[in-house]
Amino acid sequence: MDGQTGKSQRAIISVFGRDRIGIIAWVSGRLQEYSINILDINQTILQGFFTMIMIVDLSPASVEVAELARTLEQEGKERGLQVNVQHEDIFNFMHRI
Amino acid sequence: MKITLAPQEILQTLDMIRQENLDIRTITLGISLLDCRGDDIATVERKVYDKVTHKAANLVQTGERLAARYGIPIVNKRVSVTPVALIGSGFNPDGMVRLAKALDRAAAAVGVNFLGGFSALVQKGFSQGDEALIEAIPEALAETLYVCSSVNVGSTKAGINMDAVLKMGEAVLESARRTAAQDGLAAAKLVVFCNAPEDNPFMAGAFHGVGEPECVINVGVSGPGVVASVVKENPAADFGELASLIKRMAFKITRVGELIGRAASDELGAPFGIVDLSLAPTPSIGDSVAEILENMGLERCGAHGTTAALALLNDAVKKGGAMASSHVGGLSGAFIPVSEDAGMVKAVEAGALTLSKLEAMTCVCSVGLDMIAVPGDVTAETIAAIIADEAAIGMINKKTTAVRVIPAIGKKAGDRVEFGGLLGGAPVIAVNPFASDRFVRRGGRIPAPITSLSN
Numbered sequence: 042m043d044g045q046t047g048k049s050q051r052a053i054i055s056v057f058g059r060d061r062i063g064i065i066a067w068v069s070g071r072l073q074e075y076s077i078n079i080l081d082i083n084q085t086i087l088q089g090f091f092t093m094i095m096i097v098d099l100s101p102a103s104v105e106v107a108e109l110a111r112t113l114e115q116e117g118k119e120r121g122l123q124v125n126v127q128h129e130d131i132f133n134f135m136h137r138i
Numbered sequence: 139m140k141i142t143l144a145p146q147e148i149l150q151t152l153d154m155i156r157q158e159n160l161d162i163r164t165i166t167l168g169i170s171l172l173d174c175r176g177d178d179i180a181t182v183e184r185k186v187y188d189k190v191t192h193k194a195a196n197l198v199q200t201g202e203r204l205a206a207r208y209g210i211p212i213v214n215k216r217v218s219v220t221p222v223a224l225i226g227s228g229f230n231p232d233g234m235v236r237l238a239k240a241l242d243r244a245a246a247a248v249g250v251n252f253l254g255g256f257s258a259l260v261q262k263g264f265s266q267g268d269e270a271l272i273e274a275i276p277e278a279l280a281e282t283l284y285v286c287s288s289v290n291v292g293s294t295k296a297g298i299n300m301d302a303v304l305k306m307g308e309a310v311l312e313s314a315r316r317t318a319a320q321d322g323l324a325a326a327k328l329v330v331f332c333n334a335p336e337d338n339p340f341m342a343g344a345f346h347g348v349g350e351p352e353c354v355i356n357v358g359v360s361g362p363g364v365v366a367s368v369v370k371e372n373p374a375a376d377f378g379e380l381a382s383l384i385k386r387m388a389f390k391i392t393r394v395g396e397l398i399g400r401a402a403s404d405e406l407g408a409p410f411g412i413v414d415l416s417l418a419p420t421p422s423i424g425d426s427v428a429e430i431l432e433n434m435g436l437e438r439c440g441a442h443g444t445t446a447a448l449a450l451l452n453d454a455v456k457k458g459g460a461m462a463s464s465h466v467g468g469l470s471g472a473f474i475p476v477s478e479d480a481g482m483v484k485a486v487e488a489g490a491l492t493l494s495k496l497e498a499m500t501c502v503c504s505v506g507l508d509m510i511a512v513p514g515d516v517t518a519e520t521i522a523a524i525i526a527d528e529a530a531i532g533m534i535n536k537k538t539t540a541v542r543v544i545p546a547i548g549k550k551a552g553d554r555v556e557f558g559g560l561l562g563g564a565p566v567i568a569v570n571p572f573a574s575d576r577f578v579r580r581g582g583r584i585p586a587p588i589t590s591l592s593n
Contacts, residue, residue, distance in 0.1 A: 053143070053148055055148060055149075055152060083145045092149075094145050094148050094149075096143075105207070106206070106207045107203055107206030107207045110206050110207075110209065111206065125152060125209050126209065127207075127208055127209030127210075128207045128208050128209075129143070130208065130397055130401075131151065131208040131209065131210060131394060131397060132143050132147060132148055132151055133143070134393040134394060134396065134397040135147075135151055135390045135393050135394060136143065136147040136150075136151070136390070137142065137143075
């Protein structure tokens with residue numbers, strides 16, 4: 042966090058879209074397949090709009106952040122959801138000194 | 139390790155990227171070509187090609203991987219090289235053109251969209267290589283796709299080489315004439331500098347200075363949209379508050395540049411040079427420096443007050459950015475390229491923004507008269523005089539200034555030119571109709587100012 046890049050294996054997954062049944066089940070199911078551990082979930086519904094932020098640990102995972110990002114973004118789009126998967130450093134660099 | 143990020147912080151970053159066009163404008167790999175020199179042009183061509191394609195082999199791929207890992211677009215991957223006037227010293231202009239073509243082939247092979255460094259530093263005079271290179275510029279730029287050229291004609295320490303200024307007036311005009319069918323595109327790849335920085339990652343003025351290491355990663359950030367939003371959301375803030383808000387945003391933007399620079403440096407095995415703090419606009423809506431100035435309360439960019447607004451913006455960006463990066467360099471100031479900024483284009487079309495006002499604005503920001511289309515019947519002497527004015531501003535104020543004007547052959551003030559892509563399009567701006575010929579033809583150097591005697 043103090044400027045070392047690439048040390049952490051944590052990523053932030055954010056999901057936005059119209060609320061419906063099974064969004065979290067879909068994301069967590071996919072994560073389990075890749076052996077990715079969920080560290081924290083924050084989820085709200087605002088006027089029918091689903092917002093979820095998930096912090097995950099990729100160190101035991103079978104994929105890289107970039108590949109996971111591509112997969113979830115694509116599958117999310119098919120479900121009408123905007124999904125972003127980003128290495129946590131981009132947030133740490135921006136918001137923490 | 140504890141997780142300390144708040145959801146609002148994550149959402150803010152996402153908004154900056156998705157809604158406000160925050161991106162990394164460029165990762166530029168500087169490569170020294172000093173070891174590629176030789177007596178035989180074919181050998182030098184081969185060495186130059188081999189070195190660039192070897193050193194930059196993974197640049198584009200690495201940029202794409204980092205963009206995916208951090209979820210932020212990295213728009214351009216580019217290469218800058220040692221000024222070619224040094225590498226090709228001893229060759230004639232034809233040899234210089236061959237080197238430009240070799241660099242062009244190398245740029246195409248590694249997939250970068252620009253390669254800078256067809257350059258000469260002549261602030262105090264010409265060496266043989268400098269003269270050959272300057273003579274070769276129009277042909278080299280007209281016959282290559284990716285090569286960018288820059289010439290430094292003045293500095294605070296050396297004064298202004300007015301012979302070079304005149305030659306560059308001619309080179310700009312001839313470059314435009316040779317590419318008249320493309321609205322003078324070659325002139326859009328040619329920058330004339332005063333106080334050129336040796337570690338600038340932005341095109342068309344990037345080159346790899348002789349004081350630089352073998353290879354280096356320099357990063358340019360973007361983010362006018364992010365700053366425009368924060369200014370818009372705070373219409374009642376006084377100037378102190380406004381400066382603080384901009385500083386905070388500049389800090390965040392620059393941190394992203396720092397992160398990408400370090401990561402790219404790790405992955406490519408090249409040392410991390412600098413982050414350039416410039417706010418670089420693009421032609422897309424919502425990515426405009428003019429919009430920031432208008433959000434501050436100006437009806438149109440170019441209205442009285444524009445210079446003051448730009449001064450505040452530029453200073454606040456530097457103060458915020460300087461704290462965010464271990465090494466700041468390059469140009470580091472707000473860019474005001476007319477054709478690359480939708481708000482600037484609108485301001486020119488509305489009659490709010492003129493060449494004179496743009497010149498005044500360059501006194502308080504970084505780059506100078508950038509991406510400005512001028513009427514096609516402009517003379518080389520008038521272009522030289524425009525260059526001389528900008529160089530004087532740079533020399534006296536100890537700052538970088540540059541001129542990148544594009545004579546629109548066959549067009550007059552009010553007509554439109556289109557360069558496409560990041561270079562955008564713009565209305566042609568009128569130049570002062572009175573002649574400067576006798577002045578620019580005097581020859582010699584304008585002496586360095588008294589402020590240069592700082593030792």
